[in-house]
Amino acid sequence: MTTASMTPSARFSRPQASISRSCSSHLKIMKKGGALRKECSVPPFMEERMFEVKNLTKVYDDGTVALRDVSFEVNPGEFLVIIGLSGSGKSTLLRCINRLIEPTEGQILWDGEDITAAESTQLRQIRRQIGMIFQQFNLVKRSNVLTNVLSGRLGYVNPWASLYHHFPAQDRKLAMQALERVGIADQARKRADELSGGQQQRVGVARALMQQPRMILADEPVASLDPVLAHTILGYLEQMNQEDDITVLCSLHYLDLVQRYATRVIGLREGQIVYRGSREDIRKMTDEEFKEIYGEDARQVEIR
Ligand SMILES: Nc1ncnc2c1ncn2[C@@H]1O[C@H](COP(=O)(O)OP(=O)(O)O)[C@@H](O)[C@H]1O
Ligand SMILES: [Mg+2]
Secondary structure (H helix, E strand, O other), X not given: OOOOOOOOEEEOOOOOOEEEOOOOOEEEEOOOEOOOOOOXXXXXXXXXXXEEEEEEEEEOOOOOEEEEEEEEEEOOOOEEEEEOOOOOOHHHHHHHHOOOOOOOEEEEEEOOEEHHHOOHHHHHHHHHOEEEEOOOOOOOOOOEHHHHHHHHHOOOOOHHHHHOOOOOHHHHHHHHHHHXXXXXXXXXXXXXXXXXXXXXXXXXXXXXXXOOOOEEEEOOOOOOOOHHHHHHHHXXXXXXXXXXXXXXXXXXXXXXXXXXXXXEEEEEEOOEEEEEEEHHHHHHOOHHHHHHHHEOOOOEEEEO
16 A cells, blocks of 8 residues: 555646545556456437547557457547556557557547548648647657647648747747646746656646647546646646536546546456446446456555
8 A cells, every 4th residue: 555645735827727636545556357247337428429439449560459349439528538457558549549550440530530541631630639648748858848838839830830940929929828827837948858747747738738629638647647746737637628628538547536537437458448437437436346447356556
């Protein structure tokens, strides 16, 4: 069992928004194993679908089947969380969605357009609308914070201008606003690698925000951060979800973070969807059920 001290509440740089932190039972799964016995109830879906994954399969060159016939949809405004053990296919799924890796089979429909079939211009148009936040932040370490945030704008600026970092004044203003929003405007001129992990992920959030996306994909965005910082970062994502109408598709590892932020959950195991749950389902979920998704031998680590 691991313990960590917590502060009871947090406040964002935008005064109207605040979150409460309930950090009493972060459950971290340490080990895989066992079989899933049942699949939980499927919630009623809204009609309006912005995004749909159909029968997605990914087989890597070495024969590893990372995703098997995965199908689900994302409705506008959702905060959809993907859960699953390490190696269950979460990163593969998120990376297939913006075609950082090529799926082997299946379709990914964005407003009815198939991302898997999109050519470069169309793909660029679609990618503009989908921001990405990474577990390891993926900042250009030697560039300063402002340049990193401005790179979120690359889908919009003339490629020659972006090559020489000639961003319009309006973009610089937007980048500073994004940094203010995540509370680190005073760090704008620092090199990215001079920042702490929590600050670097705030830059990651600001970079995604700079893109003015319709959807954000976040691949375990808080797995490298302590629980207090995890709430801060997820709080920003929740704020973007609720106030800016940005749909969020995010993988997470801790049950109480999932319960706190998710509006819907899918569980992956060995590349297959083994759980679908609504906000209500996930709030009622017991440690035992959570454990089933991860495996019978999963060891849970509670942080108080
Ligand atoms: N480039 C790759 N080549 C071969 N196998 C890979 C590659 N990337 C991931 N895998 C495998 O695919 C499976 C899913 O991995 P991943 O999507 O990273 O899972 P998760 O993000 O849930 O930890 C794992 O078995 C992993 O070892
Ligand atoms: Mg991963």
